[in-house]
Amino acid sequence: MSEAAPYNFVIVGGGTAGWLAALMLQEAIAKRNMNAIVTVVESSRIPVIGVGEGSTAVFRQMLKHFGFDEFEFLRETEATIKFGIRHKDWRRKGHSYDGPIDDPHLVMEPPGTRPQSYIDIFSCAAGRRLADTHLFAYLLDQQKAPFARKADGGLVPLGPFHHAYHFDQALVGKYLRRKSSSVEMIDAEVSGARRDPASGNITALITDVGEVAGDFFIDCTGFRRSLISKVMGGKWKSFKEHLPVNRAMPFWLEHEEGAEFTPFTTAWAQGAGWMWMIPTQARMGCGYVYSDAFITPEEAKAEIEATLGRSIEPRNDLKFDIGRQETPWIGNCLALGLASSFLEPLEATSIHGTIVQLLVFTTFHMKDGVDFNAKDRDAYNAFAGRQVDDFRDFINLHYVSERRDTPFWEHVASDFRSPATRERLALWQRKMPGHEDFTPLPGHFAHTEQQLYYPVLDGLGLLNRPLAQQFMDANPTLRAKAKAAADSLTAEYRAAAPRAMGHREFLKSL
Numbered sequence: 037m038s039e040a041a042p043y044n045f046v047i048v049g050g051g052t053a054g055w056l057a058a059l060m061l062q063e064a065i066a067k068r069n070m071n072a073i074v075t076v077v078e079s080s081r082i083p084v085i086g087v088g089e090g091s092t093a094v095f096r097q098m099l100k101h102f103g104f105d106e107f108e109f110l111r112e113t114e115a116t117i118k119f120g121i122r123h124k125d126w127r128r129k130g131h132s133y134d135g136p137i138d139d140p141h142l143v144m145e146p147p148g149t150r151p152q153s154y155i156d157i158f159s160c161a162a163g164r165r166l167a168d169t170h171l172f173a174y175l176l177d178q179q180k181a182p183f184a185r186k187a188d189g190g191l192v193p194l195g196p197f198h199h200a201y202h203f204d205q206a207l208v209g210k211y212l213r214r215k216s217s218s219v220e221m222i223d224a225e226v227s228g229a230r231r232d233p234a235s236g237n238i239t240a241l242i243t244d245v246g247e248v249a250g251d252f253f254i255d256c257t258g259f260r261r262s263l264i265s266k267v268m269g270g271k272w273k274s275f276k277e278h279l280p281v282n283r284a285m286p287f288w289l290e291h292e293e294g295a296e297f298t299p300f301t302t303a304w305a306q307g308a309g310w311m312w313m314i315p316t317q318a319r320m321g322c323g324y325v326y327s328d329a330f331i332t333p334e335e336a337k338a339e340i341e342a343t344l345g346r347s348i349e350p351r352n353d354l355k356f357d358i359g360r361q362e363t364p365w366i367g368n369c370l371a372l373g374l375a376s377s378f379l380e381p382l383e384a385t386s387i388h389g390t391i392v393q394l395l396v397f398t399t400f401h402m403k404d405g406v407d408f409n410a411k412d413r414d415a416y417n418a419f420a421g422r423q424v425d426d427f428r429d430f431i432n433l434h435y436v437s438e439r440r441d442t443p444f445w446e447h448v449a450s451d452f453r454s455p456a457t458r459e460r461l462a463l464w465q466r467k468m469p470g471h472e473d474f475t476p477l478p479g480h481f482a483h484t485e486q487q488l489y490y491p492v493l494d495g496l497g498l499l500n501r502p503l504a505q506q507f508m509d510a511n512p513t514l515r516a517k518a519k520a521a522a523d524s525l526t527a528e529y530r531a532a533a534p535r536a537m538g539h540r541e542f543l544k545s546l
């Protein structure tokens with residue numbers, strides 16, 4: 037008796053999303069001993085998106101999960117360390133705040149039935165900077181590495197927290213591809229697909245080198261959305277009512293000789309949007325994300341040159357409609373990466389979102405084999421929709437600003453808040469933000485919840501200090517514990533940061 041042919045997962049696209057999908061599907065198949073294979077179809081004639089990028093801590097957790105050597109990753113991808121984001125000029129011009137991504141609540145013994153954010157609430161009540169209890173705030177500010185050198189020359193991590201990275205997406209694609217060794221690869225351009233007339237499912241891809249048959253198709257074709265939109269007719273849900281930018285002008289800057297690599301992303305608010313600055317070891321990847329309803333590309337270039345005091349050479353002029361697929365999984369086609377959604381990269385939600393989507397897909401929808409049904413699709417689509425909508429609301433919050441100095445900032449100050457932002461800001465005038473105000477994702481995978489909201493709310497001056505004081509006055513035992521926790525963390529981290537290696541020195545030593 038001949039063995040059944042293996043189930044074939046065909047991934048179209050070899051950018052970060054495509055290779056992450058290959059790696060994570062391959063692992064899920066091996067773990068569950070499934071009779072399945074992974075094929076990647078990518079066109080060497082169509083370039084990847086190719087911008088300098090920032091990740092979240094989930095990327096490091098993924099490297100650790102796969103047992104990859106972090107130092108090898110840093111070397112091969114010319115990556116740098118990211119402890120958080122420095123937001124310049126968002127609240128008002130000349131004002132800056134940092135969003136460190138470590139959560140001090142994770143390392144303190146919880147005092148009974150305390151609210152999850154008791155250290156933040158205490159700091160707010162005491163009029164202290166919330167970032168003071170974050171190790172990453174000090175490492176970020178002093179441009180340090182997350183390691184110190186021991187007397188024997190070895191490296192010791194400074195804390196238990198996962199940092200994130202800045203990297204060159206093309207090099208990360210190559211790295212992930214090398215790690216997905218048993219995946220079959222076909223260099224071909226997909227121009228369409230054959231579909232089963234009864235189910236509408238894709239049966240084969242039509243490419244310039246012939247047809248590629250498969251059972252399940254993953255669209256990672258970036259902004260082209262070659263399968264999900266062009267073949268399956270997926271509908272796009274635009275977020276333009278609540279996210280104001282629709283254009284990006286990426287450019288590179290050379291590092292100054294010997295200058296430190298900033299271990300944070302700079303998100304610098306401008307007259308009609310904001311500029312990202314993301315260091316890799318090779319260069320500073322930058323870009324102006326703006327709204328062309330307020331300025332032309334020529335004006336955007338001139339504005340950035342005036343901000344930086346030097347000329348720039350734009351590498352591209354990308355136009356996009358911020359939003360997501362209404363249903364990223366249709367029939368036997370699942371969209372990931374830019375094919376599934378695109379939000380301005382203000383909180384590095386894109387690659388993070390793709391990893392979490394793959395975790396949910398492989399954890400909850402492949403566990404009984406590959407027999408997908410409408411229930412899987414509906415559950416996945418509801419999760420992925422909510423995940424990206426939550427990202428939209430978090431980014432929307434960043435625009436709650438005192439700025440009114442340009443038509444763009446007047447526009448975002450008008451009726452621009454998303455319903456969730458409006459509801460939450462009203463709620464947080466009656467109670468302090470807490471874990472209970474957010475709905476966790478299936479599997480409790482990492483998401484934008486109170487630990488990420490607090491630094492942004494604090495930075496934008498949106499926390500209600502009298503409310504925090506009332507809360508602490510009503511809970512004197514908790515206040516004493518929170519004060520002890522905040523004092524000891526602040527003292528410990530202040531003392532620890534100067535012992536860390538310099539960021540550049542660390543990267544160059546690997």
Ligand SMILES: Cc1cc2nc3c(=O)[nH]c(=O)nc-3n(C[C@H](O)[C@H](O)[C@H](O)COP(=O)(O)OP(=O)(O)OC[C@H]3O[C@@H](n4cnc5c(N)ncnc54)[C@H](O)[C@@H]3O)c2cc1C
Pocket residue numbers: 048049050051052053054077078079080081082083084085086087088089090091205224225226227256257258259260262284286323354372373374375381384385386387388
């Ligand atoms: C300006 C900008 C800044 C960003 N900054 C960040 C950030 O800081 N942090 C973050 O997490 N994310 C960021 N992103 C998003 C991030 O770039 C993507 O999520 C990530 O790179 C994944 O891209 P992708 O693989 O979906 O698409 P791409 O990189 O575009 O790859 C698409 C792949 O599909 C292939 N392909 C396309 N069409 C076909 C076809 N018809 N046939 C065969 N192959 C095809 C191409 O060859 C390519 O391999 C940013 C995006 C932009 C636009």
